[in-house]
Amino acid sequence: MTGRKGRWPKIDQDTGIEDTALLILEWLAERGVNAMIRVDAERVAESSPVWTFAASGGPLEKGMRADGASAAVCLSLAVAxxxxxxVDVPY
Incomplete structure (x- = not known):
């Protein structure tokens, strides 16, 4: 953790959500949420979405998951x- 609670860097709105992935994960961890994003190469052969975001704990009553064909789609679906x-993610 950065130890900078409440002092997040400004995000360039012209870049993709992928640029904020680590900030989102850190923000969630500071709220007691266990979260990860991963890519699964085996799903490429299956023509399935290869990116997965998963989170549990903290304010989440049960775990949640989002899958997408790209990191941007996966993270956008997860934040939504x-x-x-x-959980009002500020990014």
Whole structure:
């Protein structure tokens, strides 16, 4: 952790959500949420979404997962799902 709670760097809105991935993961961890994003090469052969975001713990009553064909799609879906269940991710 950075030890800089509440003092996040400004994000360039012209770059993709992938640029904020680590900030999102760190922000979630500071709130007691266990989270990860991964890529699964085996799913490429299956023509399945290869990126997965998973989170559990903290304010989440149960775990959640989002899958996408790219890191950007996966993270965007994950942030949208987190917001739907009441975790207001600031990115």
């Amino acid at each position: 799902k987190l917001r739907e269940i009441g």
